Amino acid sequence: MKMATKRKRKSPAPFEEEYRSAFGEYAGNGGEAALGRAYELGRRAITEKKSLMEIASLHHRALHEMLAEAPGTGREQELLAAAGAFLGELLSPFEMAHRGVQDAIVALRQLNETLEEEIKRIAYAVHDEAGQLLVAVHLALADVARELPERQKEQMGRIEELLNQVEKQLRRYSHELRPTVLDDLGWIPAIRFLAEGVSKRANLPIHIKVAFAGRLPSTTEIALYRVVQEALTNATKHAKASNIWVRAWRDEFVLCCSIRDDGAGFDVGAIQAPGGRKGLGLIGMQERVSAIGGTVRIESRRGQGTELLIRLPLEASYANSRGTR
Numbered sequence: 001m002k003m004a005t006k007r008k009r010k011s012p013a014p015f016e017e018e019y020r021s022a023f024g025e026y027a028g029n030g031g032e033a034a035l036g037r038a039y040e041l042g043r044r045a046i047t048e049k050k051s052l053m054e055i056a057s058l059h060h061r062a063l064h065e066m067l068a069e070a071p072g073t074g075r076e077q078e079l080l081a082a083a084g085a086f087l088g089e090l091l092s093p094f095e096m097a098h099r100g101v102q103d104a105i106v107a108l109r110q111l112n113e114t115l116e117e118e119i120k121r122i123a124y125a126v127h128d129e130a131g132q133l134l135v136a137v138h139l140a141l142a143d144v145a146r147e148l149p150e151r152q153k154e155q156m157g158r159i160e161e162l163l164n165q166v167e168k169q170l171r172r173y174s175h176e177l178r179p180t181v182l183d184d185l186g187w188i189p190a191i192r193f194l195a196e197g198v199s200k201r202a203n204l205p206i207h208i209k210v211a212f213a214g215r216l217p218s219t220t221e222i223a224l225y226r227v228v229q230e231a232l233t234n235a236t237k238h239a240k241a242s243n244i245w246v247r248a249w250r251d252e253f254v255l256c257c258s259i260r261d262d263g264a265g266f267d268v269g270a271i272q273a274p275g276g277r278k279g280l281g282l283i284g285m286q287e288r289v290s291a292i293g294g295t296v297r298i299e300s301r302r303g304q305g306t307e308l309l310i311r312l313p314l315e316a317s318y319a320n321s322r323g324t325r
Helices: 015-029 032-047 052-069 076-146 150-177 180-184 187-202 218-238 268-272 280-291
Strands: 206-211 244-251 254-261 295-300 306-313
Touching: 015 032, 015 052, 015 076, 032 076, 052 076, 076 150, 076 218, 076 280, 150 187, 180 187, 180 218, 187 206, 187 218, 187 244, 218 244, 218 254, 218 280, 218 306, 268 295, 280 295, 280 306
Parallel strands: 206 244
Antiparallel strands: 244 254, 254 306, 295 306
């Protein structure tokens, strides 16, 4: 019986070594094959998460060495032209990836705008249509109550009180779904309104400190409101916290917003590792902030609470606004 032997797969050369080899081949001989190696190196650089600064530094060193080895040969201009062509081909996968990201961001913004319109429609339906139905129920109960004995009228009165509570809660939920204050006054007053409602329902103190003034674009304010809303929901449902702090401030031309609790915390590394189970809420927050050009960082340790930090570059016209609310 013939024993099948496994051939060891040859591991690729280190990136820098492969880069110098391909660059040297193209600078010496030119040709499409060498440019093809540059393109494949670009794809490999993306896979290995090489930064543009790393590639630029490596390219500079390789070119400097080539120029040092060919003094007085008259090839300097030729080498510089070859270096530009090689680097341009290597960076083309980065350009395509960037375009893909930009297209995805545009699609995500459109999706978020569609979702917001649907949320607005639901909020108005809850407020107006459900409110009208409750009014009809109140009127029907009043008609029935007129023909009832006094004892049953008292029971009917308790039912009316419960309906009043339902109506009050529906009104509150409709405003939190899409608060009119968000459109009229901006995201900071909307978050104060949201925090007040969440604090009362969860019996949990929510402290808000704001050192930022001025309105932002509508899509930005909506995204910030939704992220804070999701963060407060997570904190009240899962964190077992005693306090929540919401802060907003400006760091030069960057808007910062922090949502922190003193709850149970969790292992961030386990969630962010490949294959880790990210909740839909966390994914949604990251996608919303990414769609408006910002970043989300989560810091948490078991037993030491959780902090979610949003950083959003401000446009020049909004970065000039100053003040504290």
